Amino acid sequence: MTILKEREKSTMQRVLESLNRRTTLSDSDLQTFSQLEKGFEGEQRFDQFVIEFVDDDYLVINDLLLIINGTTIQIDSLLITGQEIYMYEIKNFKGEYMNSPNYLKTFSGEEILNPVNQLNRTVVVFRQLLKQWQVRMELMSAVIYVNPQFTLYKAEETDNIILPTALPYHLIGLNRKRRPLTRDHHTLAERLLKAHQSEFSFQKKRSVYDYESLRKGLTCVKCGSFELLVNEKNVRCHTCKAIKPLNETVLANVEEFRIIFPNDKVTTEKMENWCGKQVSNKRIWLILRNKYKKVGKTRGSHYL
Ligand SMILES: [Zn+2]
Known part of the structure; x- marks a missing residue:
C-alpha cells in the first residue's frame, strides 16, 4: 500500500489550536475547533486501520479537495485498487443513534444530517470527473464510523455504512481482490493529486482576535x-x-x-x-x- 497523500491538519485546525493556547476562544470557534479535532482523530484512527489491515499494493489518497464542474467536493479517503476505487467518508460520532434516510437521531431527540446523503452527492460529482477522464473503473463508497463507542440502530446492509466492528473485516476483504495496479491506476492518482485544491478558498469564518490580547x-x-x-x-x-x-x-x-x-x-x-x-x-x-x-x-x- 502506498500513501500518496498524507493526512494533515487543516489550516483552520492549526490556527484554532494555536489561538486556544494563547487566548480564550469564542464559543463558535471552540465548537468548530472541537469538531475539527474529533474529525481529525477519527480520520487518523481510520488511517491506522488501513495501515494495519490492508497489505496489498493499493494507492491511498487522503483529504482530497476537488472542484468539478463548479462543485466542490471533499473526499476523506480514496483507495485505488487494481479493480475498484473506494471512496470513504469518515465519521467519529460517539453514542447511540437511530438511522433514517435523512437524519441520524439520538435518543434524546437530537438530529444530525445523515452523512450517507452527503457521500452520495460527492459520488455523483466524482463520477462526472471519471467520465470526463474516461476512467472506466468501478466506484464503491461507504460512510465509515470509526469510533468504537458508536452504535447505529436500524441500519440496512444496503446503506453504504461500515460500523466500527465491521471495519477490519471490510479492509481485510479488500486484500482478497487481487488484480495488480497498472500504469492507468497510477496516472489516475497523479491526475487527482494535480487537481487537488488548496483549502484556503474553502475556509470557514472564525472570530477575529486582536494581536495584543494573545499570550x-x-x-x-x-x-x-x-x-x-x-x-x-x-x-x-x-x-x-x-x-x-x-x-x-x-x-x-x-x-x-x-x-x-x-x-x-x-x-x-x-x-x-x-x-x-x-x-x-x-x-x-x-x-x-x-x-x-x-x-x-x-x-x-x-x-x-
Ligand atoms: Zn512539550
Whole structure:
C-alpha cells in the first residue's frame, strides 16, 4: 500500500489550536475547533486501520479537495485498487443513534444530517470527473464510523455504512481482490493529486482576535506548552520533556503567527515580541534572514 497523500491538519485546525493556547476562544470557534479535532482523530484512527489491515499494493489518497464542474467536493479517503476505487467518508460520532434516510437521531431527540446523503452527492460529482477522464473503473463508497463507542440502530446492509466492528473485516476483504495496479491506476492518482485544491478558498469564518490580547511566548513544537527552558541552542519542555533546537522552535512559532495573521508583516521586532522576548533580536534576525525572503533594507524590512 502506498500513501500518496498524507493526512494533515487543516489550516483552520492549526490556527484554532494555536489561538486556544494563547487566548480564550469564542464559543463558535471552540465548537468548530472541537469538531475539527474529533474529525481529525477519527480520520487518523481510520488511517491506522488501513495501515494495519490492508497489505496489498493499493494507492491511498487522503483529504482530497476537488472542484468539478463548479462543485466542490471533499473526499476523506480514496483507495485505488487494481479493480475498484473506494471512496470513504469518515465519521467519529460517539453514542447511540437511530438511522433514517435523512437524519441520524439520538435518543434524546437530537438530529444530525445523515452523512450517507452527503457521500452520495460527492459520488455523483466524482463520477462526472471519471467520465470526463474516461476512467472506466468501478466506484464503491461507504460512510465509515470509526469510533468504537458508536452504535447505529436500524441500519440496512444496503446503506453504504461500515460500523466500527465491521471495519477490519471490510479492509481485510479488500486484500482478497487481487488484480495488480497498472500504469492507468497510477496516472489516475497523479491526475487527482494535480487537481487537488488548496483549502484556503474553502475556509470557514472564525472570530477575529486582536494581536495584543494573545499570550506571547515561545511554545513547544511537540505539545504546545509555554513551560520552556530556553538556552542558546535548545528548548527544553517542562511539560512533555522534549528537547528541540531553538531555531526550529522559533520558526514553528513564526509560522504560527503567519497562519493566524496572514495579512500582517513578519518583522524582527514583531517576532521578538511574539516569542515573548525569550530570544534575542539578533538571533531572530538571523533565523528570519536564513529562512525567508527579505523585503526592504532598513529598519522597516519584513520577511515573506
Ligand atoms: Zn512539550
